[in-house]
Amino acid sequence: MNSTPAHLARYYNGGPTGLAGPNPLEHVLFEVKRTIVGQDLLLERMAVALLAGGHLLVEGVPGLAKTLAVKSLAAAIGGQFHRIQFTPDLVPADLVGTRIYHQPTGEFQTSLGPVFTNLLLADEINRAPAKVQSALLEVMQERQVTIGRETHRVPEPFLVMATQNPIESDGTYPLPEAQVDRFMMKVLVGYPAQPEEYAIVERSLQPAPPVQAMLTPESLTAMQGAVQRVYVDPAVIDYSVRLVAATRSPGRAGQPDLDRYVTYGASPRASISLVLAGRALAFLRGRDYVLPHDLDEVALDVLRHRIVLSYEALADSVDADTVLVRVLRSVPVPDVVLRDR
Template identity: 60%
Template sequence: MTNPAPLTPLSPQAVTNASARLRTLLFEVKKVIVGQDLLLERLLVALLARGHVLVEGVPGLAKTLAIKTTADAIGASFRRIQFTPDLVPADLIGTRIYNQRDGAFEVELGPVFANLILADEINRAPAKIQSALLEAMQERQATIGLQTFRLPDPFLVLATQNPIESEGTYFLPEAQVDRFMFKVIVSYPSFHEEMTVVERVSQSFAPVAVQLSADELRELQTMADGVYVHPSVMEYAVTLARATRDPAAVRLPELSRAITYGASPRASVNLILGAKALAIVRGREYALPEDVRDLAPEVLRHRIMLSYEGLAEEVKVEELVGKLVAAVPLPRVHLGDPHGAAPPVVTRDEPA
């Protein structure tokens, strides 16, 4: 059995150009969206890493507008699906229709057959809809009758949900939640950001210009695949994910009673895939441990299930993740060749 051919090292200039393109895309989006820097960066990372994003926040924080504006700046097909309790799978993936003229059934594809899908208020749809969406998210295909259809490439689901409303909502299945690469929490804007929002309300906005085509997005995704990741950085990501399952391994045994289930190995994978994409966004052809650490809250927060004790004591998942990240020593990176010709050398600090 032959070993696969190693990936060709990325050109630093090509990565610099790609980062500049992404900054131009972000600048175009920021003409409409005020603040939300973390959300917009995570959207870019998810686009490059082929991951899905779950955005949570109270109403009125422009979650939907941020996703729609980002989609408008990318020359790819986009569909918004408003999830409601009466939605059926045919409304999402399509159905078979009888053609009386030909005397045969034809398949009419649903709105899920697009590059970017906005699943607005995803937690308002019942189990059958979530099941159909789960197949699309994981397998990137949809089954209608006896036929299976491949979804377009790229395909990403960007979903929103409201955390304060319970009437007419459903809990998302844990298996589906685990398919989201990131869960991003959108908070209230600062005073100056809100002032800017109020000022912009009275202005008329020019249409968002397309800054990236679907073909260019696929090229950037391929470039992200080629980002160099040192084995010690992979070890750091795996250690972070495993710490959620066994806090005692990072000298935090007191947290074990608050956790029923920790993050799955999919969290380790997403930490590395996200770090590679974040390296491209930040203009590097190699991932750093800091990239993994910065993405840890968004990758881990929705993959930790609190125990009854944790819920009774009102343990905050955010604080729990923060303690775990702080307990895992960050590897030390020596860049080596100042011109970037050699990959970084990574060493690990021992815990005190």
């Protein structure tokens, strides 16, 4: 990304935080890392999504501890965890629940589905048909489920973490763009380094220690309220808008050769998610104000799944990250003046 302005450098290197005491979520991440080796970026992005009230799409090959990571995080915050294995024969009632006729009373009773939890893992989400994906879409966007004529709210906090397998396409259904756009971030999970893999194998030889609850769902909800009070300078908002606008017209950002690779850029929902994720990251880092650097750190995760590449990009083996890195580097970083709020 762009170099850090000189007058902001001290805030990137352990400068004033504006928050008293350590961030409670740091203890949660430390507890999760007693079980998970590596995957620091995934764990941090999961924490950002929790604090910002967003959802996470994770792409990676099987066996990279994606399920274990979200299960451990749910245990560390003292919340409920449910896992749904998406398959082509799944129906919406398997997710949200249904109404069951109770013969002794002659009445219908509502049986709520597994989406009524704090952390929901939608494993291999692209294996489910469109009806199931649309049912999950309502839960993600509205935080509620409609069964018959009754509406039921899901518990708070609520996070959907969906996984995709990038190496297999047989029997899969591409996610609709409207649903992909509902995910605040898309994180790419890679293979661990050799020392990390050694530690993983070593830990597998003995029973894993139980994850201790370091928070309660109520305290996490209170932390989400504190995140909403983190200050966002108008210059930072303008920076997010300019970053997203550059994905729609790379030529206007000084990258005319990229115009042929982009069919559709990111929507205004990307601008919102960029600021919300940056605000949560600032809180996680112990600050009560957002810097442009926070947006830079989450930009790829927020934007990579929101742009639609052309067939020419596919033919030239150009992926979304390649386009975004060049576009984001061409957008000048604002000089944010920190002032009293």
